[in-house]
Amino acid sequence: MSAAPRRPAPAAGLLRVVWLPGSDRLRGCCHCGAELVADGPVQVWEWLLAHPVGHRAAVPATAVPTTAGTVR
Amino acid sequence: MVSAMTEFPREQWYVAAYGREIGRELFSRTVCGESILFWRTGAGEVTATSDRCVHRRFPLAEPPSRLVGDRVVCGYHGFSYGADGRCVAVPGQTRVPRTARLRSYPVLERDSFVWVWIGDPERADAAAIPRARCLDAPGYTVVSGMEPLEAGYQLLVDNLLDLSHETYLHGGYIGTPEVADTPITTEVDDEAGVVYVSRRMADAECPPFYARSTGLSGRITRWQDIEYRPPCLYQLHSRIAPVGVLPNADLSDPAAFHVEVVYAITPETGHSTHDFWAVARDFALDDAGVSEFLAEQNRIVVLQDVAALNVLQRVLDTEPAGYQELSINIDTGGLAARRLLARLVERSEPRGTGDGAGRAATPVTAR
Numbered sequence: 001m002s003a004a005p006r007r008p009a010p011a012a013g014l015l016r017v018v019w020l021p022g023s024d025r026l027r028g029c030c031h032c033g034a035e036l037v038a039d040g041p042v043q044v045w046e047w048l049l050a051h052p053v054g055h056r057a058a059v060p061a062t063a064v065p066t067t068a069g070t071v072r
Numbered sequence: 073m074v075s076a077m078t079e080f081p082r083e084q085w086y087v088a089a090y091g092r093e094i095g096r097e098l099f100s101r102t103v104c105g106e107s108i109l110f111w112r113t114g115a116g117e118v119t120a121t122s123d124r125c126v127h128r129r130f131p132l133a134e135p136p137s138r139l140v141g142d143r144v145v146c147g148y149h150g151f152s153y154g155a156d157g158r159c160v161a162v163p164g165q166t167r168v169p170r171t172a173r174l175r176s177y178p179v180l181e182r183d184s185f186v187w188v189w190i191g192d193p194e195r196a197d198a199a200a201i202p203r204a205r206c207l208d209a210p211g212y213t214v215v216s217g218m219e220p221l222e223a224g225y226q227l228l229v230d231n232l233l234d235l236s237h238e239t240y241l242h243g244g245y246i247g248t249p250e251v252a253d254t255p256i257t258t259e260v261d262d263e264a265g266v267v268y269v270s271r272r273m274a275d276a277e278c279p280p281f282y283a284r285s286t287g288l289s290g291r292i293t294r295w296q297d298i299e300y301r302p303p304c305l306y307q308l309h310s311r312i313a314p315v316g317v318l319p320n321a322d323l324s325d326p327a328a329f330h331v332e333v334v335y336a337i338t339p340e341t342g343h344s345t346h347d348f349w350a351v352a353r354d355f356a357l358d359d360a361g362v363s364e365f366l367a368e369q370n371r372i373v374v375l376q377d378v379a380a381l382n383v384l385q386r387v388l389d390t391e392p393a394g395y396q397e398l399s400i401n402i403d404t405g406g407l408a409a410r411r412l413l414a415r416l417v418e419r420s421e422p423r424g425t426g427d428g429a430g431r432a433a434t435p436v437t438a439r
Contacts, residue, residue, distance in 0.1 A: 016257065
């Protein structure tokens with residue numbers, strides 16, 4: 001996990017995606033408190049927008065297999 | 073699939089012009105495929121109506137059509153219209169047909185822009201116009217322009233939401249290696265419909281655009297904070313300071329230079345866009361040389377984008393349907409913007425038949 005500074009979960013209605021410094025990975029932060037670390041923006045947005053499906057607040061970030069990029 | 077009829081969001085405010093473009097001459101600009109006639113009344117109010125005479129569709133901004141007092145006289149057969157679009161005189165007869173009325177558009181001036189409502193006039197809400205107050209506020213000096221783009225507005229949105237392209241397309245002007253190398257943080261306010269993309273460069277080369285305008289000669293701390301309010305208004309809040317110089321705890325920031333780079337992205341048609349740009353600064357306010365430099369440099373940068381996007385649109389037009397793209401981290405903000413735009417298109421009401429001739433705009437109260 002990166003040492004990127006953590007901020008509080010986004011306010012209601014807000015979604016945040018942080019590019020983890022020193023890595024190629026993105027951390028999606030849902031307003032519900034759930035987070036996901038993934039390899040591309042398409043995956044992150046799909047997961048964020050699926051709220052609450054697959055979201056468990058305050059659960060450690062879940063890694064997904066690394067790929068070079070995301071085809072959409 | 074998005075049909076051609078709904079290729080851009082309707083029920084939205086769009087920038088149609090700068091206020092300085094509209095005077096006592098008839099002026100036409102196409103917004104979202106609708107040709108709109110603008111002029112300013114003797115009292116100074118901007119009017120917006122269809123640019124087509126209801127009689128035989130002659131364009132009213134085209135000579136010998138002319139403005140006589142506060143009436144537009146069609147240059148073909150003399151149909152005459154008032155500021156509200158109502159026909160007040162036709163040739164050879166005293167009775168003016170009841171339906172002889174130009175479609176009237178809700179229109180308001182804000183922050184140096186002329187905003188026009190594309191959609192059902194009953195739904196126009198002046199409070200929904202996004203603000204760019206720096207363009208018409210004390211403490212800022214502004215340079216601005218507009219360049220025509222022969223590409224769909226979506227390509228310009230993609231371009232502006234991902235500033236990593238500055239490193240490659242705008243090197244020597246605003247691009248330095250650090251822009252593409254610095255990770256971004258993206259936020260979406262789903263309820264308000266706003267995309268924020270933030271790139272904070274702690275120790276970066278100072279590009280000529282900022283070096284010559286600010287006088288900074290060493291390396292800089294450079295912040296790029298994008299705020300995009302789809303579909304039309306994009307603002308880049310740019311902060312430039314010597315390396316290590318940060319805002320004070322009370323958020324005052326006297327040692328930094330602030331530049332607000334504003335774009336209004338207005339579809340002309342499905343494949344062309346009005347690319348309004350403005351640069352507002354909070355330093356060297358009375359320095360005409362800085363104004364001239366920033367205006368020239370930013371126009372060059374915009375034209376670099378225009379050239380690239382024109383080529384890109386031409387190429388995309390030849391691609392088979394269903395072509396694929398590859399999106400990586402730098403596209404996080406652009407993808408968010410695409411989603412919000414698609415949502416706005418989905419919510420757009422289908423366009424009515426005809427051009428709405430005979431329908432009056434509801435007066436919009438400035439707030």
